[in-house]
Amino acid sequence: MDGPSHHDQNRTSEELPPPPYSLYDELGSALTDGSGTVLSDNGRINIHLDSKVERTLSRFIDLRPNYEQNFDHESKQKHYRHLQAQQDPPSIPNSCAGIAATPPDEPFHVPFPLPLNIVIQIVGSRGDVQPFVALGTALKRHGHRVRIATHNVFANFVQESGLEFYPIGVDPADLMAFMVKNPGLIPEMKTLREGEVQKKRAMIATVLDGCWQSCIRDDPVTNEPFVADAIIANPPSFAHVHCAQALGIPVHIMFTMPTDNGQTFPKPRDWPAHIDVCGFFFRDTPVYQPPPELERFLKSGPPPVYIGFGSIVVDDPLKLINTVVDAVGEAGVRAVISRGWSNIVGPPNTNIYYIDDCPHEWLFRHVAAVVHHGGAGTTACGLRNGRPTVVVPFFGDQPFWGNMVAAAGAGPSPIPHASLDAENLTAAIRFCLRSETASAAQTLARKMQNESGVTAAVNSFHRHLPLDRMRCCVLPDQAAVWQYTKGSNRVLRLSKPALETLLQLGKIDVKKIQCYEPNPIHIENRRWDPLTGSLSSVTATGTNMIQGAGEMLYNPATNGNTDDSNSDISSRAYKSNGLATAGNMAAGTLKGFGKFTGGYFKGVTVDLPHAAAEGFRQVPRLYGEQPKDYGPVRDWKSGAIVGGRNFVEGMADGVAGLFVKPVKGAIEEGALGAIKGFAKGSIGLATKVPSAGIGLVAYPLHGITKSIESAFRSKTRKAVVHARLRDGSRQTYKMHLTPEQQGQIANKYDSL
Known part of the structure; x- marks a missing residue:
């Protein structure tokens, strides 16, 4: 299994502990077969303390040993027996693509210093789910609360493994049938004619909604509140990064990775530091009595x-x-x-x-x-x-x-x-x-x-978490989910129990509380050049207009359907029903018309100019020059800043490059370098200046659109707030904080 994590990292690769893989220089010549599959020598595949006092103090001063600390075997076993005597966790049934049988001298599971609510989202067959059950079991042993979100048919399998389950809908057999019929990227004509693509889209829509609900909805069996602090997912679950973006939390993508000749698959040298190759996830052999x-x-x-x-x-x-x-x-x-x-x-x-x-x-x-x-x-x-x-x-x-x-x-x-x-x-x-x-x-x-793939994957997940940004300022062993503005510029990160306690004590103003995002994610479609960028925008605009036009015809017919099975309906009721039907049909038409006109005006006035400005700005990438990064456009204010900076620097660089680049090229490569520099300067003038001019309007308009879209997402934000408040009440209740402990929290808050 491999885990490229999409969350930000403050630490450089030099500061990180050694990764759970090794690079092999002696792989030798590439493996190849008659079908054209090649394993090249760079690893790429080419395919043709547990007292009450200590528990209290540890919330304010981190007294526990470092999670990465190495213990000798005797100390490990002694501490493990101590934890067992204090907690005696329930035995968990075993889960084939996951955790190996635990050898007697394997390191025990040290509780992670920041227990989290983790949701693991999986789309696929049992073979896809089973490795993550093994991973979830290991994460639970480290003190995390783990929820597996996958298809309904795997509920018993997950729950029997001692993990929480959340259904995301869809029969995976239907997904497998579609993949067998259409193994390539483009569906076959028969599939298109039979409407299978539309059915697949409906299934994916169900999965996307189910994955989002799995992040914020109560447990369907126990009704215990749950809000995810981190997400682990396999790529086909699709919703992972978007859920993480909505919550502002870390997301870790894991998927099966190749091995060669049974050795650990070495990590290719050009892969970035946040990608780890961990190996297979093996579970313990389950207890089984054959017929x-x-x-x-x-x-x-x-x-x-x-x-x-x-x-x-x-x-x-x-x-x-x-x-x-x-x-x-x-x-x-x-x-x-x-x-x-x-x-x-x-x-x-x-x-x-x-x-x-x-x-x-x-x-x-x-x-x-x-x-x-x-x-x-x-x-x-x-x-x-x-x-x-x-x-x-x-x-x-x-x-x-x-x-x-x-x-x-x-x-x-x-x-x-x-x-x-x-x-x-x-x-x-x-x-x-x-x-x-x-x-x-x-x-x-x-x-x-x-191999110990699960151990490597757990370490990878923990290593890539932005712990410094996830800790509560008042209770450092709790994850921060709220931010509170104290005074003019002091912003405090607060955990769910810290907020609950401070609210009860009347220490904070509820109006100054906001959801905290420890790992903000910004997703922006990259435009590679003005031609493809503009064509992509025009295509998207045309698609939206066609959908709107279709709804102008489809919505009235759908909304106009009435149940006339009751033949004894009175004339008055009939007229009332007829008026209601007519109103629904008119509303449906207007909705479709609104989508049609909205798609047109947004496309022409916002999307197309923005795509052109971004396309022109990205052209220097084609000859190895890195465009300047002005930051993401999140709202009207950031849009205006990006537009202004792009205009000033784009105009300056475009004009200056026409003179500077030939001189620089001549110094480095002589006459040929001067010619190359003149070509680069000319291209820069022809692209940076148009980007500057168009972007002066396009980026602010794009930011205004973002602000409007954000305003309409208030329903989602309210759902997240309510879910976090419910989860905070549950967690605070389970902690059984005494008046003395609450007073310590208040004192810590005051000291900040």
Whole structure:
């Protein structure tokens, strides 16, 4: 798993502890296969204290040991036993793509100095959810409150692991079916004709709303308030950075990353410091009692081959099972076949046993080889158990994993699902039964035993948190979620319990309280040049106008539908209903017309000029010059500042560059340098001056638009405020602050 964190960092890479990976200079020549997949030597993939007194004082003075401090083994075990005696946390069931079985000497989980509410947002199959359950379990052991936000079908799985669950809707089987039909970036024509794209958009809209609600809504089972202090997400959840932007909190994106030959996948040298390569997330082997029939089958002959395609939903499951059954017969092996989401099942066969859900960690210990779709979790689990592997990829990263398995000699070349037949599957199974293939798989297993991906990921998450900005000024072991302006220019960061206490004591003016954003995020569409920037703006404007025009026709028809099933309705009621219907139809028309005209005027007067100004300003990037950064445009005031600075400096640089750049080029490279400098100066004059002129109007108008849009988001802000107040009341109640402790909080506040 890899975690590029999108939050800001105050520390330089030199100040950070060593990352949980190593760079390998001896990777040698690139791995390549016939399909054009290359692993180059730079790591890139080219694809063609626990007393009451101490607890009280620790809120004001940080008396605990540094989280990064190294303890000797005896001290670790002693402190761990002490914590157990004081707290005795409940045992958590285990969660395959996650945390390795904990060795006796693995460092215990030191409570993190700043407990947080963490929401983990995941879209995908069980193989996508399971690694994050392992991660969430580890984070909970560090003292955090963890909520897993994913599809409803995984509720029991998450809750049985001891974590909170929030449903985001949508059946993941529908998402998998769409991906199988459309593995590329552009959907097939059949998909477009059948309206599948529109259905997919509706599903994504549901997921986006569900992910946002997971950040601020109460627990659906216990009704306990919850507001996220940080977000962890996989990329397909889409809403992650936007939720983080709305709350002003850190967000950490994690996704599966490749490995080569079972070693830790080295981090490419040109990747920035905030990206970490952590390794696979393995969970402990769960307690599992197999059905008697399965036990008898496993003991009745030689180890079988596992065949299953998990969450993949295929169009023709009958064809797939016939191919699998024929290959099992031709290869002369026994097989355990997983029905999966496609419910592949064939006729009774003494050499085949069909299973439903079964932990791979347990099952893969009892088979000779594994055949599957190449999901990262299933691939890792098979190889960690030393099982030769056949990958039948469908989409995404599955072909890559298949190629990596083949390059390591632990299996044959992957068989794309569209090319799968009994003949090539038979040959692939026989390849896995070779002694040299089994030996290569065992070599991989030994190397993977040394990985601790979850520990590395937890450390990565903690390391990238902006802790200095997240701490409460009054209770430094609590996360700050409010800011209070005291006096003319003194702004204090306050946690939920600190605010609750100070409000109860009448120490602060509620009118001076605002939501605090420890990690502000500003998202702006980058324009690369004036041509593509303007075309993009025109396209967006045209799309909005078309949608508005469509709603002018669609809304009246929708709003005009009435229920006329009651034939006994009175004439008066009928007339009243008719007037209401007419009013709804007129309102629908006006709404569509408003969207049409609004899209037009905003596009012409704001979006297009802003896109052109930004496009002209970014042109120097094309020849290696970095445009000046004037900061983000958040409101009318910042828009006016950016427009003014861009005008003054753009005009000055544009005119001066025509003379300065040729001279500088001549000094550095002679005559050729002078020619290059003249070309750069000419381009700068032709781009910076127009950007300065257009931007003088465009940036302030863009800022005004931002201010208007912000005003209409008051409903969202109110929802966040109410959620934080509820969560603050809950947290303060659980802390059971005594009058003496409340007095200490007040004194600390006064001292500030």
